[in-house]
Amino acid sequence: MRLYLAVAAGGFRRYAAYGTATAAGVFTNTVFGFIVAYTYVALWDERPHLGGYDQAQALTFVWVSQSLLAAGSLIGGGFQEELQERIRTGDIAVDLYRPADLQAWWLATDLGRAGFQLLGRGLLPLLAGALAFTLALPSDPLRWLLFLLSVALGLVVGFGVRYLLALAAFWLLDGSGVNLMATVVTIFFSGMLLPLTVFPGGFGEVVRLLPWAAMLQVPLDVLLGTHAGAGGAVRALGFQAVWAAVLLGAGRLVQSAATRKVVVQGG
Template sequence: MWAALAGAFTNSVFGILRAYILIALWQARPGLAGYDLTDAVTYCFVTQALIAPMQLFGGGLGLPERIRSGDIALDLVRPAPLQLWTLAEDTGRAAYLFLVRGLPPMVVGAAVFGITLPAGAGQGAAFLAGLVLAVVVSFGWRYLVALSVCWLVDDRGVAVLSLVLSTFFSGLMLPLRIFPGALGDLAAALPWAAMVQVPTDLYLGAAPVLPSLAFQAFWAVVLLGLGALATRAIRHKVMIQGG
C-alpha cells in the first residue's frame, strides 16, 4: 500500500514536470494535433495514470523468475492454461494499480492545472472499454517479453528494449500525433499506440470510438495469438529434471 502511494506520488511529480513542457509547446502552437491547451494537460495526466496499470516500465509478470528457477514446469502441468491464468492475474493487478496509482496523478493534475473529464457517459464508457483492451494488449506484449527468457537466459537486453518501445512509441513521453511525418504514421500503427495513445484519445473524445477499439482489438488478438504459439513452443522446450 505504501509502495503504491509512493509510486502515485512519483507519477504525479513527473506528471507536473511533463505538463509544463506540453503547456510551453501548446502556448507556442495553440491547437496543435487537434488538442487545445486543457486537452494537452489532460493528456499528460491520463498517460501518467496509465504507467502502472500498463506496466510501461516493464515487469509485472512473475514468469521470468519462474522460468529461471524451473517452477514454470509446475505451471505448465496445472489444469489451467498458462496464458489465461497469467492474464487473469495481470488484469486484476492492473485494476488495483489503476485505482491506487492511476487516480492520484489525475486528482493532482485536476488540482494543479485543471483537467477535463470525459464528456458524457458514452465517452466514459468508450474510455473504459479502451482501457480494458489496452491492458490486454500490454499483457500480450509483456507475456512475449517474459517468455523470451526461455531462449535468451539473460532477459535484461529485451527488457530495456521493451522499456524504450513502450515509453516512447506508446505516446507516454509525447503524444504520437505530434511525431513528424513517417515516424508519426509508423508509431500510430504499432501495438504500443494501443496501450496509451488510443485509450487517452478515447478519454478526450479526440478519436472515433469504433475504429480505435477495433485497432486495439486487432493488436490484442495478434499478440495473444503469438503468445499462445510461444506457450506451445516452451511446452516442447521445458525439460523437467528431477530427483
Template sequence: MGVYWAIAVRSFRRFSTYRIATVSGVFTNSVFGFILCGVYLTLWRERPGLGGYDVPDALTFVWLQQGMLAPVGIFGATTTNELGERVRSGEIAVDLYRPTQLLLWWLSVDLGRAVFQLLARGGIPMVIGALVFDLKFPSSVWLWPVVVAGLVLGIVVSFTIRYLVALSGFWITDSRGMEQLALVLSLFFAGTILPLVAFPGWIGVVARATPWAATMQVPIDIWLGRNPGGTGQALLFQLGWLLVLLLTAQLVTSLATRKVVIQGG
C-alpha cells in the same frame, strides 16, 4: 473460469498490501505530472495546436498518462518480472504442472494487479491534476463505457507484449535484454514522452500503427474524443492488435512448452 477469477482476486489482494509503495507511486506520478505540465505548456505556447491538441488536451494527456503508467505496466509488471524470472530459474515447470492454461493464469494475475493499480494510482493523480488545471472529461455519460473498454483493451494488449517478452527466455536463456528493449520501445511508442499525434511525418504514422499505441495513446484519445476515425475505429484498432498478439502468445506458449529444459538439471 472460477479459478481464474480467484487468481485475479488474490493478485488484487496481494498488491493492496504494498501500501507504502502505492503511496510513493502516487506521489511520484503527481510530481512528474507537474513537471510534464510545465514542459507541455512551454511547448504548446511555442507550437499552438500541435498534433491537433489544444492546451487543455495536452494537460489532460499528461495526467491520464501518469495515471495509466502503473495499470498498463509501461515500466514492467508482474508478467515481465516474475514470469521472466521463473523461465530463467526453471520454476516455470511448476506452472506447467498446474491444471490451468499458462496464458490465462498470468493474464488473471496481471488483471488483478492492473485493477488495483488503476484504483489506487490511476484516479488520485487525475484528481490532483483536475484541482490545479482545467482538464477535459468525456462530454457524455454514454462515453464512459467506451473509455473503460479502451482502457481494458490497452491493459490486455500491454500484457500480451510483456508475456511474449518473458517467454523469449525459453530461446535466449535470459530475457532481461529483451525486457530493456521492450521498455525503450514502450517509452517511445506508447506516448510516455510526447503524444504520438505530435510526432511528425512518417515517424508519427509508424508510431500510431504499433501495438504500443493501443496501450496508452488510443485510450487517452478516446477520453479526449480526438480519434481521427471515431471511437469505433479506435476500438477496432485495439481489438485487431489484441487478437494478433493473443494468437501469437498462444502459439509461442505451445512451442515453448513442448520441451522444458532446466539449466543445470
C-alpha cells in the same frame, strides 16, 4: 471462469498489501505529472494545437497518462520479470502441471494487478492534475464507458507484448536486457513521452499503427473524443481488439514452441 476470476482477485489483493509502495508510487506519479505538465504548458504556448490538441487536451493527456502508467506497466513493474525468473529456475514446470491454461492464468493475474494500480495509483494523480490545471475531461458518461473499455483492451495488448517478452526467457539466459529495450520502445511508441500525433509524416502514420499505440495513445484519444463520432471510437476499439487477438495468438504459438523445447530438454 471462476478460477480465473479468483486468480485476478488474488492479484488485486497481492498488490493492495503494499500500502507504502502504493503511496510512494502516487507521490512519484504526481511529481512527474507536474514536471511533464509544465513542460507541455511551455510547449503548447509556443505551438498551440500541436498534434491536434489544444492546451487543455494536452494537459489531460499528461495526467490521464500518469493515471495509467502503473496499470499498464509502461515502465516496468508487471508480471514478466516473475515469469522469466520462474522459467530460469525451472519452476515453470509447476505452472505447466496446473489444471489451468498458462497464458490465461498470467493474464488474470496481471489484470488483477492492473485493476488495483488503476485505483490505487491512478485516481489521486489525476485528481491533483484536475485541481491544478484546466483539463478537458468529458462530461458524457458514454465517453467514459468507451474509455474504460479502451483501457481494458490496452491492458490486454500490453499483456500480450510482455508475455512474449517473458517467453523469450526460454531461449535467453537473462531477460533484463530485452526488458530494458522493451521499456525504451514502450516509452517512445506508446505516446507516454509525447502524443503520437505530434510525430510527422509517414513516420507518425507508422507508429500509430503499432501495438504500443493501443496501450496509451488510443485510450487517450477515445477519452478526448478526437475520433470522428461513435464510428471513430468503434474503429479505435477495433484496432485495439485486433492487436490483442494477434498478440495473444502469437503468445500461444511461442508458448507451444517453448514448452515443446522444455519437454525435449527434460527427456
